[in-house]
Amino acid sequence: MIDIFDIMGPIMVGPSSSHTAGAVRIGRMARTLLREEPVKADIHLHGSFAGTGVGHGTDKALVAGLLGMAPDNLDIPNSFEIARERGLDFTFDEVDLREVHPNSVLMDLTGDRGGRLSIRASSTGGGRIRVDELDGVEVSFTGDYNTLIIQNMDKQGNLSEVTTALSLAQVNVANMSLHRSSKGGNVMMIIETDDPVPDAIVQLIENRPGILQVIHYRKED
Amino acid sequence: MNLNSMQEIVSLARREGKKFWEVVLETDMENREVSRYESMEKMAQTWHAMLEASQVYTGERRSASGLVGGQGKLMYDYAAAGKCIGGEFMGQVIGEALAMGESNACMRRIVAAPTAGACGVMPAVLIPLYWRENIPEEKMVEAMYVASGIGAVIAYRACISGAAGGCQAEIGSASAMAAGALVYLKGGNKDVMCHAVAMALKNLLGLACDPVAGLVEVPCVKRNVIGAVNAIAAADMALAGIESRIPVDEVIDAMGEVGRRLPVELRETALGGLAATPTGRAVKKRLHGNRGKKKRTLTIKDARWKLEKPAEEASEAPVEGETVPAT
Ligand code: SF4
Numbered sequence: 001m002i003d004i005f006d007i008m009g010p011i012m013v014g015p016s017s018s019h020t021a022g023a024v025r026i027g028r029m030a031r032t033l034l035r036e037e038p039v040k041a042d043i044h045l046h047g048s049f050a051g052t053g054v055g056h057g058t059d060k061a062l063v064a065g066l067l068g069m070a071p072d073n074l075d076i077p078n079s080f081e082i083a084r085e086r087g088l089d090f091t092f093d094e095v096d097l098r099e100v101h102p103n104s105v106l107m108d109l110t111g112d113r114g115g116r117l118s119i120r121a122s123s124t125g126g127g128r129i130r131v132d133e134l135d136g137v138e139v140s141f142t143g144d145y146n147t148l149i150i151q152n153m154d155k156q157g158n159l160s161e162v163t164t165a166l167s168l169a170q171v172n173v174a175n176m177s178l179h180r181s182s183k184g185g186n187v188m189m190i191i192e193t194d195d196p197v198p199d200a201i202v203q204l205i206e207n208r209p210g211i212l213q214v215i216h217y218r219k220e221d
Numbered sequence: 222m223n224l225n226s227m228q229e230i231v232s233l234a235r236r237e238g239k240k241f242w243e244v245v246l247e248t249d250m251e252n253r254e255v256s257r258y259e260s261m262e263k264m265a266q267t268w269h270a271m272l273e274a275s276q277v278y279t280g281e282r283r284s285a286s287g288l289v290g291g292q293g294k295l296m297y298d299y300a301a302a303g304k305c306i307g308g309e310f311m312g313q314v315i316g317e318a319l320a321m322g323e324s325n326a327c328m329r330r331i332v333a334a335p336t337a338g339a340c341g342v343m344p345a346v347l348i349p350l351y352w353r354e355n356i357p358e359e360k361m362v363e364a365m366y367v368a369s370g371i372g373a374v375i376a377y378r379a380c381i382s383g384a385a386g387g388c389q390a391e392i393g394s395a396s397a398m399a400a401g402a403l404v405y406l407k408g409g410n411k412d413v414m415c416h417a418v419a420m421a422l423k424n425l426l427g428l429a430c431d432p433v434a435g436l437v438e439v440p441c442v443k444r445n446v447i448g449a450v451n452a453i454a455a456a457d458m459a460l461a462g463i464e465s466r467i468p469v470d471e472v473i474d475a476m477g478e479v480g481r482r483l484p485v486e487l488r489e490t491a492l493g494g495l496a497a498t499p500t501g502r503a504v505k506k507r508l509h510g511n512r513g514k515k516k517r518t519l520t521i522k523d524a525r526w527k528l529e530k531p532a533e534e535a536s537e538a539p540v541e542g543e544t545v546p547a548t
Contacts, residue, residue: 001223001252002373002377003249003253004224004245004248004370005369007334007372007373007376007381008264008267008332008335008343008365008368008369008372009267009333009334010332011266011330011331011332011333012330012332013329014327014328014329014337014340015284015327015328015337015338015437016437017336017337020328051435052435052436054285055434055438055508056285056436057285057328060328072270076328077328125382126333126336126382127333
């Protein structure tokens with residue numbers, strides 16, 4: 001079903017919903033997933049993001065998102081200067097990621113507390129985005145739902161513990177998927193929910209043995 | 222209610238004694254599970270964002286490529302001097318369309334309607350009328366629902382992106398949405414509105430999407446003008462009692478069909494039409510000349526890379542065949 005506010009909207013800083021608004025959302029998603037103030041970002045542009053990215057302000061938009069700006073923030077064109085003031089050091093280059101969406105970017109991020117994240121994401125049109133890879137594990141989620149990203153040691157029973165915790169909190173699961181890195185080892189669980197997951201439940205899940213990390217992305221309007 | 226057919230929305234509205242915009246509003250409430258107040262609040266914000274974008278325009282900014290900027294201001298001044306062939310009102314409409322398209326290209330805040338490239342059409346017809354006729358806010362918000370409903374039907378039956386259906390799907394759809402909104406504001410009934418939508422879309426059938434260098438600048442900014450002027454013409458024709466011989470849903474289907482048959486060179490790939498003219502190619506070379514030569518790592522201080530490259534240095538690298546979609 002078409003959302004009429006995708007027709008009359010979004011309210012955004014131009015010029016392109018895919019190359020500008022979508023890029024801001026990717027940067028913002030990356031910041032949320034890093035869970036720290038980013039201090040270093042190596043940004044690798046692929047395909048059309050590399051080809052027409054500068055003319056569309058894709059570079060500024062990605063940095064703006066990393067700084068926490070939303071797609072309608074009028075400071076997006078000034079994001080490079082603001083990054084400098086806030087101590088975010090960034091580099092850009094062009095890469096060929098082969099069989100990925102033409103509007104893709106790969107970012108290697110470091111946060112102010114030393115956390116690191118490698119994220120590959122694509123802008124799929126009309127300002128919508130998709131996260132395609134996290135720390136080398138192929139995933140797929142869009143941020144259209146509240147999303148739990150759970151990293152765990154491939155341990156039996158973790159999945160049912162998580163779903164039990166969610167049903168206790170009466171949180172409706174919309175989609176769920178399991179992803180394994182090609183090298184084997186840890187597993188990434190992506191759980192999309194209709195309602196946000198209460199912090200206490202996120203904590204509870206994170207404290208279970210075998211669970212390494214839980215990130216909660218809250219859906220934005 | 223699914224917003225799948227203009228005819229169905231109109232029949233349902235008739236059966237239940239509702240206005241077209243109310244059906245669209247109620248569909249949104251159902252779809253996003255929000256209250257009437259929440260939906261209308263969001264639509265009012267969207268309308269205000271259009272108004273604000275218009276009011277903060279100064280004409281001083283230039284786009285990243287330098288191709289766009291200041292055209293809206295030139296038009297406003299010309300219209301204010303009383304020189305406009307189409308009268309002052311038409312001058313304002315043209316100026317508003319240019320100003321919004323330009324604001325988008327210059328990274329200002331706009332409302333994509335239905336896309337960022339076509340963001341000037343709706344405000345260009347709504348804002349000058351709003352000021353001239355002192356139309357109440359609620360009425361403007363209702364007209365926004367009318368336009369959204371029309372856009373949703375077009376998106377369902379055909380498409381609203383240049384990549385999928387050419388510029389007829391962006392500027393053409395925006396023009397159809399604007400024509401419907403105008404008829405509503407002028408008190409035309411639902412049939413009149415359908416004829417206006419059909420005529421507006423028909424008049425732009427087949428329009429190619431051919432942005433120079435893949436940027437939403439040339440011809441996009443000026444195409445907003447034809448979208449707006451065409452919307453006014455279609456609304457006036459319909460209000461005068463002129464009917465579209467082809468029913469509106471069939472016209473929308475035809476637009477989708479024409480879009481599918483458009484060669485890929487004319488669907489946002491910047492490989493045909495104006496983008497492929499000698500001048501269009503030269504602009505592309507100037508902007509993207511060093512692309513593909515070698516992958517460079519950049520730091521903050523030279524992050525403005527390609528744009529500041531002098532033209533001669535960049536021009537040695539031939540760039541062919543790279544597609545550059547942008548919405
Ligand atoms: S030419 Fe293409 S990019 Fe420009 S407004 Fe038309 S559809 Fe959009």
